[in-house]
Amino acid sequence: xxxxxxxxxxxxxxxxxxxxxxxxxxxxxxxxxxxxxxxxxxxxxxxxxxxxxxxxxxxxxxxxxxxxxxxxxxxxxxxxxxxxxxxxxxxxxxxxxxxxxxxxxxxxxxxxxxxxxxxxxxxxxxxxxxxxxxxxxxxxxxxxxxxxxxxxxxxxxxxxxxxxxxxxxxxxxxxxxxxxxxxxxxxxxxxxxxxxxxxxxxxxxxxxxxxxxxxxxxxxxxxxxxxxxxxxxxxxxxxxxxxxxxxxxxxxxxxxxxxxxxxxxxxxxxxxxxxxxxxxxxxxxxxxxxxxxxxxxxxxxxxxxxxxxxxxxxxxxxxxxxxxxxxxxxxxxxxxxxxxxxxxxxxxxxxxxxxxxxxxxxxxxxxxxxxxxxxxxxxxxxxxxxxxxxxxxxxxxxxxxxxxxxxxxxxxxxxxxxxxxxxxxxxxxxxxxxxxxxxxxxxxxxxxxxxxxxxxxxxxxxxxxxxxxxxxxxxxxxxxxxxxxxxxxxxxxxxxxxxx
Ligand SMILES: [Zn+2]
Numbered sequence: 448x449x450x451x452x453x454x455x456x457x458x459x460x461x462x463x464x465x466x467x468x469x470x471x472x473x474x475x476x477x478x479x480x481x482x483x484x485x486x487x488x489x490x491x492x493x494x495x496x497x498x499x500x501x502x503x504x505x506x507x508x509x510x511x512x513x514x515x516x517x518x519x520x521x522x523x524x525x526x527x528x529x530x531x532x533x534x535x536x537x538x539x540x541x542x543x544x545x546x547x548x549x550x551x552x553x554x555x556x557x558x559x560x561x562x563x564x565x566x567x568x569x570x571x572x573x574x575x576x577x578x579x580x581x582x583x584x585x586x587x588x589x590x591x592x593x594x595x596x597x598x599x600x601x602x603x604x605x606x607x608x609x610x611x612x613x614x615x616x617x618x619x620x621x622x623x624x625x626x627x628x629x630x631x632x633x634x635x636x637x638x639x640x641x642x643x644x645x646x647x648x649x650x651x652x653x654x655x656x657x658x659x660x661x662x663x664x665x666x667x668x669x670x671x672x673x674x675x676x677x678x679x680x681x682x683x684x685x686x687x688x689x690x691x692x693x694x695x696x697x698x699x700x701x702x703x704x705x706x707x708x709x710x711x712x713x714x715x716x717x718x719x720x721x722x723x724x725x726x727x728x729x730x731x732x733x734x735x736x737x738x739x740x741x742x743x744x745x746x747x748x749x750x751x752x753x754x755x756x757x758x759x760x761x762x763x764x765x766x767x768x769x770x771x772x773x774x775x776x777x778x779x780x781x782x783x784x785x786x787x788x789x790x791x792x793x794x795x796x797x798x799x800x801x802x803x804x805x806x807x808x809x810x811x812x813x814x815x816x817x818x819x820x821x822x823x824x825x826x827x828x829x830x831x832x833x834x835x836x837x838x839x840x841x842x843x844x845x846x847x848x849x850x851x852x853x854x855x856x857x858x859x860x861x862x863x864x865x866x867x868x869x870x871x872x873x874x875x876x877x878x879x880x881x882x883x884x885x886x887x888x889x890x891x892x893x894x895x896x897x898x899x900x901x902x903x904x905x906x907x908x909x910x911x912x913x914x915x916x917x918x919x920x921x922x923x924x925x926x927x928x929x930x931x932x933x934x935x936x937x938x939x940x941x942x943x944x945x946x947x
Contacts, residue, residue, distance in 0.1 A: 507574030509601035518552035558607030621837030656869030783810035
């Protein structure tokens with residue numbers, strides 16, 4: 448661990464904000480050359496350092512250690528730190544390492560330092576290593592997504608950019624957006640009819656990938672249920688409708704303006720109260736769920752025709768939402784999901800946005816097909832958004848089995864094997880907030896202990912594994928997927944960060 452910390456301290460003296468990796472790249476190049484390791488850069492600045500195999504290990508499969516050389520550069524408002532030239536001021540406090548008034552850059556400095564420490568350890572018996580250092584990860588994964596085929600040769604790739612000790616990530620979902628567009632037919636509203644705003648609010652919301660299995664209430668879907676029940680009891684018409692906030696957020700709030708007959712006002716209030724009580728009983732895990740109906744002071748200028756109102760309400764009721772399939776291979780893993788993300792009115796049309804996720808390409812196609820079929824039935828159009836591929840977990844992976852075995856041997860406990868139902872590359876909101884609060888910190892005890900770094904053991908055992916074509920095949924898939932960098936696209940939401 449001291450070795451890793453020593454390298455980390457060296458790295459922390461070198462400016463390396465995303466997009467400004469010149470100095471760290473020069474440092475890494477010199478580091479490699481002074482040790483006699485071949486190093487090359489690609490057109491965007493990604494570096495590959497080749498560390499020859501230990502004697503007798505030349506036949507063992509090459510292992511790629513991936514990390515990124517840039518960091519998130521944030522500082523406190525009163526800080527005069529200049530990220531372009533100043534070294535970070537590291538602070539050791541007990542088991543914790545932080546930086547004075549700036550982000551620490553442990554993401555991914557800790558991974559970079561670990562890779563270098565392994566490469567220059569004279570005791571370590573290892574196969575050929577390829578240290579892959581990408582640029583510009585934090586502002587949009589542009590380095591990883593620009594990697595050309597053949598830049599590295601290894602088919603076993605270990606990414607060192609995880610943030611939790613004892614967690615092995617072996618897969619992630621792919622995603623796609625789809626927008627359904629229904630033309631709306633408006634007509635003048637009768638001046639005598641009152642307008643009410645019906646609103647569903649106070650839901651927890653959450654990330655549409657990470658929280659989808661919790662069956663949280665979706666405000667858009669609940670509003671659709673209310674409208675369907677109300678329509679069955681009275682001849683209402685929609686004047687306006689809106690819900691949700693972003694493609695990757697479970698909607699917390701949705702509202703519709705309804706025009707009803709004066710004779711139905713009492714019934715409307717009573718029915719909404721009854722339906723609200725029913726929803727609260729059903730959604731006990733949504734303690735702040737609220738349904739309100741309020742008379743508006745102004746009259747509606749325009750309303751949807753009865754026919755269009757019916758079409759909109761039926762469509763909202765029919766669209767799928769939530770967990771659509773659970774994995775048949777991994778207990779408890781969401782395989783495929785759909786988030787009914789937003790409802791908007793734009794240019795005389797209704798736009799419904801859906802976020803589709805699946806670890807399997809076929810899962811995405813299935814959901815996209817369902818939306819297209821619904822659109823055809825409703826007379827609506829479909830706009831296919833861009834997507835990114837998933838990374839299908841391989842539970843039979845030899846690398847996984849060995850990593851698990853090494854971990855168990857070192858820590859006498861089970862590692863967490865994680866497959867996330869979101870695009871990798873993006874951090875969770877909490878982690879991002881931590882960074883933006885300059886709260887990024889590294890626990891010393893979470894760095895590999897001095898005696899037996901898990902990476903060292905693993906690399907050693909991979910070296911001893913010799914050549915195994917079947918194993919290489921399986922690892923090929925992992926390497927390919929990681930090279931594609933799950934979720935390397937359209938992660939510009941939330942300030943260009945990439946868990947989509
Ligand atoms: Zn990172």
